[in-house]
Amino acid sequence: MSTAILTGPPVAASPIEGDLRDLGFALVTAGDPADTAAAVADTGALAARLAAVPAGERVAVVDRRFTGHVHALRLALTDPRFPAAAVAGALSVQAQARPVLARALTAPTVPAAAGPVAVGGAPLPDALASLLEAEGVVVHRPELGVLIAIVPADEAERATAQSAVASVDDEAVRLRSAVKSRDGLFTTHFVSPYSRYIARWCARRGLTPNQVTTASLLVALLAAASAATGTRPGFVAAGGLLLASFVLDCTDGQLARYSLQYSTLGAWLDATFDRAKEYAYYAGLALGASRGGSDDVWTLALGAMVLQICRHVVDFSFNESIQDAQGVTGNTSPAAALSDRLDRVGWTIWLRRMIVLPIGERWALIALFTAATTPRITLYVLLTGCALAACYTTAGRLLRTLTRKATRTDRSAGALAELTDSGLLAEAVARVLAPLSRRLPAAAAPAVALLGAAALVITSALAPAGSWWPVLAAAVYVVTSGFAVASPLKGALDWLVPPFFRAAEYGTVLALAAVCEVNGALPAAFGLVAAVAYHHYDTVYRIRGGTGAPPRTLVRVLGGQEGRALAVTAVAAAFVGSTGFTVVLTALAVALAVLVLSESIRFWVSSQAPAVHDETGEPA
Numbered sequence: 327m328s329t330a331i332l333t334g335p336p337v338a339a340s341p342i343e344g345d346l347r348d349l350g351f352a353l354v355t356a357g358d359p360a361d362t363a364a365a366v367a368d369t370g371a372l373a374a375r376l377a378a379v380p381a382g383e384r385v386a387v388v389d390r391r392f393t394g395h396v397h398a399l400r401l402a403l404t405d406p407r408f409p410a411a412a413v414a415g416a417l418s419v420q421a422q423a424r425p426v427l428a429r430a431l432t433a434p435t436v437p438a439a440a441g442p443v444a445v446g447g448a449p450l451p452d453a454l455a456s457l458l459e460a461e462g463v464v465v466h467r468p469e470l471g472v473l474i475a476i477v478p479a480d481e482a483e484r485a486t487a488q489s490a491v492a493s494v495d496d497e498a499v500r501l502r503s504a505v506k507s508r509d510g511l512f513t514t515h516f517v518s519p520y521s522r523y524i525a526r527w528c529a530r531r532g533l534t535p536n537q538v539t540t541a542s543l544l545v546a547l548l549a550a551a552s553a554a555t556g557t558r559p560g561f562v563a564a565g566g567l568l569l570a571s572f573v574l575d576c577t578d579g580q581l582a583r584y585s586l587q588y589s590t591l592g593a594w595l596d597a598t599f600d601r602a603k604e605y606a607y608y609a610g611l612a613l614g615a616s617r618g619g620s621d622d623v624w625t626l627a628l629g630a631m632v633l634q635i636c637r638h639v640v641d642f643s644f645n646e647s648i649q650d651a652q653g654v655t656g657n658t659s660p661a662a663a664l665s666d667r668l669d670r671v672g673w674t675i676w677l678r679r680m681i682v683l684p685i686g687e688r689w690a691l692i693a694l695f696t697a698a699t700t701p702r703i704t705l706y707v708l709l710t711g712c713a714l715a716a717c718y719t720t721a722g723r724l725l726r727t728l729t730r731k732a733t734r735t736d737r738s739a740g741a742l743a744e745l746t747d748s749g750l751l752a753e754a755v756a757r758v759l760a761p762l763s764r765r766l767p768a769a770a771a772p773a774v775a776l777l778g779a780a781a782l783v784i785t786s787a788l789a790p791a792g793s794w795w796p797v798l799a800a801a802v803y804v805v806t807s808g809f810a811v812a813s814p815l816k817g818a819l820d821w822l823v824p825p826f827f828r829a830a831e832y833g834t835v836l837a838l839a840a841v842c843e844v845n846g847a848l849p850a851a852f853g854l855v856a857a858v859a860y861h862h863y864d865t866v867y868r869i870r871g872g873t874g875a876p877p878r879t880l881v882r883v884l885g886g887q888e889g890r891a892l893a894v895t896a897v898a899a900a901f902v903g904s905t906g907f908t909v910v911l912t913a914l915a916v917a918l919a920v921l922v923l924s925e926s927i928r929f930w931v932s933s934q935a936p937a938v939h940d941e942t943g944e945p946a
Contacts, residue, residue: 327352328384328418330403331924333450334477336392337484342388347395349404382421389415389449392474393487395496401468402475405586408466410458411474417451423463430457449477473499501526504584509576511676513686517576523810524573525580535582539595542574546603550610553696556617564610566824567699571603571667572689590871594930597867598860600685605631607692608705612849615701620780624704624848625840628855632832633709635859637716638743638827642866646741647734647821683715727818734816737761742815743864744875745824748807749886755808763809770808775823778806779830782891787837792902796838797897800888803830807888828862831887838898842907857919858890864926873933880925914925 330351392415418579478484695704785799839851
């Protein structure tokens with residue numbers, strides 16, 4: 327249990343102690359700063375009074391005179407994402423910041439005569455927060471909006487503050503803040519108005535966001551199974567279940583924000599389960615089409631998956647390239663200026679959010695067309711919508727890139743290099759071609775990556791089954807891939823290199839499986855792309871969580887993106903006209919899935935990364 331150390335003079339009828347207990351804190355009274363320092367730095371020294379605060383647990387310092395909303399205290403004292411957080415009169419520190427707090431309390435700037443009430447005229451928690459910041463600790467100060475958090479100087483100010491507290495519905499604010507501010511139109515107007523209440527219901531019954539995330543996955547798998555029946559009732563049920571899964575998908579994030587139950591594992595589960603649900607549903611549609619009407623739409627299902635993955639990679643790569651770009655104080659490009667002007671017109675905001683086809687609009691579209699039409703029509707509509715969205719978002723990113731000046735940092739270049747997923751072959755070529763790449767223009771890397779990727783995919787699609795031309799194109803692709811990563815990816819357009827690599831690898835698998843006309847090849851290709859895509863999404867979310875990409879050893883064992891492309895083309899040529907191609911693709915899919923899942927689960931379950939939660943508002 328976390329511990330709250332109460333300082334300052336007692337206040338008659340103050341609810342602060344009850345509020346802190348409701349938030350899960352054990353209470354300890356500090357008589358003076360020296361006692362507070364001991365309680366924070368050395369739990370053994372105050373074992374008799376403190377009941378031994380474990381070294382790994384949170385400690386809060388709260389002034390008894392605090393007057394404000396319980397949710398203001400909750401935001402400052404219980405959010406797991408920050409090593410330290412504070413509002414007026416209340417400070418919390420997690421284990422990593424406790425030694426710094428102990429040093430701050432013994433610093434000469436904290437006179438012993440100040441006592442537990444104030445330091446330099448400020449309440450002790452506020453002074454300690456300032457001292458932590460002086461020591462280099464980032465102290466999170468949550469935006470309170472209409473919430474109140476104050477340490478009154480006298481009874482008149484306390485009465486005024488209490489009146490202000492009573493005039494604001496703490497619970498209504500908490501419910502509103504549980505909803506993302508940048509969700510799409512469908513989510514905002516057709517799901518969140520009631521899903522937030524489901525989130526509160528879950529919180530009051532002790533359910534966790536991870537449990538709701540898992541429930542959403544199970545419902546989506548039921549939807550996929552219903553679609554796989556190939557019957558009209560099955561398709562109708564599938565559409566309804568998919569929408570129910572999406573409601574739960576919204577609920578888990580709202581529950582995390584409502585109850586501040588953030589975690590690294592939870593963010594990973596939420597992101598990866600979204601992908602698993604959507605792609606499993608595509609497979610269900612393909613199975614249902616073949617069972618219900620002997621309509622083979624596996625090519626469309628795999629194409630939809632490839633297109634959606636490439637859209638995400640464009641988002642991820644672009645955002646990594648600009649995250650800490652130097653030389654830019656704001657987005658001052660003409661494209662950004664136009665975007666800002668459009669954001670001042672209400673209806674354009676919703677239109678632009680719908681155009682990018684975020685997860686809410688996308689799932690609603692899929693559910694509606696599944697229930698009312700056929701899998702083929704559903705996938706055609708999905709492919710058309712995603713293609714238009716991809717053109718819109720990519721064009722906007724290109725305009726922003728070309729119209730503003732910025733210098734990419736080493737961190738940004740490193741993240742893009744990790745996103746390329748280059749293996750031993752590309753690394754060897756890169757070492758040889760590095761001197762040449764440094765003498766060419768900055769746009770050479772994405773241009774060469776595009777040419778190599780296009781040549782590989784087009785050759786694989788147009789060459790007859792069993793041809794060795796795709797193998798030759800893959801060999802050339804190994805060279806172009808190595809050249810593209812031979813120099814640090816700091817060019818303005820270098821963020822396009824990872825999407826080009828994803829399109830090349832996935833597009834090659836799709837083209838070879840479609841051309842070979844062997845039974846089961848396309849479902850096997852679907853499984854292989856899904857396994858590799860999991861590895862790539864896992865890489866993205868590790869980088870987002872600040873933990874770096876998967877081990878290089880794993881990337882090399884998996885062959886790298888260029889090695890896998892070469893291997894798949896060779897297998898397609900060697901097993902022409904036989905089920906061997908399907909067998910090998912299936913074996914590759916299983917082997918890759920076992921490797922990436924085992925390492926990924928090991929990492930995320932044991933990860934010591936800070937708690938995170940996806941609040942970007944980007945289309946999912």
